[in-house]
Amino acid sequence: MATSRYVPRIADGRLASLLAGLPAVMVTGPRAAGKTTSARRIANDILRLDDPAVATAVAANPDAALRRAREPVLLDEWQEVPEILGAVKRAVDDDPRPGRFLLTGSVEADFTTRQWPGTGRVVRLVLHGLTQREIARSVDQPGLLDLLLNSDISQLGISGPPPSLDDYVDQALRSGFPEAALNLSASGRLVWLDSYIDHVVNRDVLAAGEQRDPVRLRRYLEVLGLSTAGLPAESTVYQAAGINQRTAGAYDRILAALYLTELVPAWATNRLNRLTKRAKRYLTDPALALAAARVDERSVLRDGDLLGRLIDTFVVAQLRPEVTLLHPHARLHHIRSRDGQEVDVVIDLGGGEVIGIEIKASSAPTARDARHLMWLRDQLGPDFRAGVVFHTGPIPFDLDDRIWALPICALWAGRTG
Numbered sequence: 001m002a003t004s005r006y007v008p009r010i011a012d013g014r015l016a017s018l019l020a021g022l023p024a025v026m027v028t029g030p031r032a033a034g035k036t037t038s039a040r041r042i043a044n045d046i047l048r049l050d051d052p053a054v055a056t057a058v059a060a061n062p063d064a065a066l067r068r069a070r071e072p073v074l075l076d077e078w079q080e081v082p083e084i085l086g087a088v089k090r091a092v093d094d095d096p097r098p099g100r101f102l103l104t105g106s107v108e109a110d111f112t113t114r115q116w117p118g119t120g121r122v123v124r125l126v127l128h129g130l131t132q133r134e135i136a137r138s139v140d141q142p143g144l145l146d147l148l149l150n151s152d153i154s155q156l157g158i159s160g161p162p163p164s165l166d167d168y169v170d171q172a173l174r175s176g177f178p179e180a181a182l183n184l185s186a187s188g189r190l191v192w193l194d195s196y197i198d199h200v201v202n203r204d205v206l207a208a209g210e211q212r213d214p215v216r217l218r219r220y221l222e223v224l225g226l227s228t229a230g231l232p233a234e235s236t237v238y239q240a241a242g243i244n245q246r247t248a249g250a251y252d253r254i255l256a257a258l259y260l261t262e263l264v265p266a267w268a269t270n271r272l273n274r275l276t277k278r279a280k281r282y283l284t285d286p287a288l289a290l291a292a293a294r295v296d297e298r299s300v301l302r303d304g305d306l307l308g309r310l311i312d313t314f315v316v317a318q319l320r321p322e323v324t325l326l327h328p329h330a331r332l333h334h335i336r337s338r339d340g341q342e343v344d345v346v347i348d349l350g351g352g353e354v355i356g357i358e359i360k361a362s363s364a365p366t367a368r369d370a371r372h373l374m375w376l377r378d379q380l381g382p383d384f385r386a387g388v389v390f391h392t393g394p395i396p397f398d399l400d401d402r403i404w405a406l407p408i409c410a411l412w413a414g415r416t417g
Contacts, residue, residue, distance in 0.1 A: 062087035129176020175287035225293030363393035
């Protein structure tokens with residue numbers, strides 16, 4: 001049942017739509033991102049498989065357990081009884097009507113299960129961390145990306161007082177994990193985030209079947225936190241952490257599967273020459289990045305490079321769920337050429353169309369800050385749908401044809417008309 005405290009999620013509509021048209025949906029995403037909370041609102045029955053008594057009963061006869069449950073039934077922490085996936089497959093094969101099963105839980109079975117029995121029967125929906133648009137409870141309003149594509153953005157205004165730079169840093173450090181963002185004090189969040197990292201390095205890696213040194217993995221996370229939103233060479237990262245390439249590769253696979261890191265690939269097109277292929281590395285939650293790096297707010301505000309990385313990571317965390325739901329073919333990329341052209345974020349809309357984004361910690365961007373977007377626009381012509389220079393100032397304004405300077409808060413407080 002929904003409660004008054006529930007924070008509506010951007011993915012709620014997509015989840016309901018998928019379940020209305022398909023028999024089984026698995027909600028994946030980072031641990032503690034709110035997957036169960038969102039899924040249980042549309043379930044008629046819940047089997048909590050992390051409860052030993054429930055798990056024992058279900059494991060004894062998974063098919064019978066599914067038949068007894070009222071649909072749609074939520075199979076929470078399904079990996080505790082992996083046989084349940086086989087039962088879901090059989091149930092869907094026998095009766096493929098929509099709206100039957102929801103699954104939530106850990107991704108560890110992706111490492112430990114030899115064969116995935118849900119292929120073709122269970123579709124996945126990623127639930128990312130909370131965004132500021134969700135916290136502001138404005139998900140019923142069009143998102144900024146929709147406005148960029150479908151509205152006269154020159155009429156954009158900001159509702160409410162715009163945040164200052166300090167406010168943006170504070171918002172970034174509040175995290176996108178619901179418990180940390182909504183219920184904890186600043187000191188409580190630090191303890192919670194550090195505990196989260198401990199859980200990752202001491203338990204999640206082992207659950208995924210990897211026997212790794214937690215000290216070295218924590219050191220690797222520290223390096224990743226310090227270099228978030230960067231394009232360091234792989235050798236630079238693993239050498240800084242004091243590990244070898246093979247170990248770094250194993251860590252990368254696990255952290256990506258846990259949705260804690262993301263490699264944003266370089267955009268490739270035969271219309272642009274001399275583009276580098278190196279991916280941009282992110283920790284997906286800005287507060288977790290700084291907790292892993294063992295850096296506090298004061299240090300961020302005194303270090304321009306680290307501040308820029310934090311703001312970049314924060315903005316991309318706001319964009320990630322929006323892009324996922326914007327269009328079935330939309331993807332996050334970046335551009336860096338050997339000639340010195342670089343665009344922080346390129347949203348590939350499919351069909352060759354893009355939105356280009358630059359992210360600045362400054363409050364007063366100029367046309368010079370948009371020069372790489374102008375270059376991309378001139379190269380792509382009409383396929384360049386829009387360009388944005390996000391900044392920490394209060395006012396949206398035009399910079400050039402199809403390119404705007406917008407306060408970061410336009411992602412959750414922007415309105416047209």
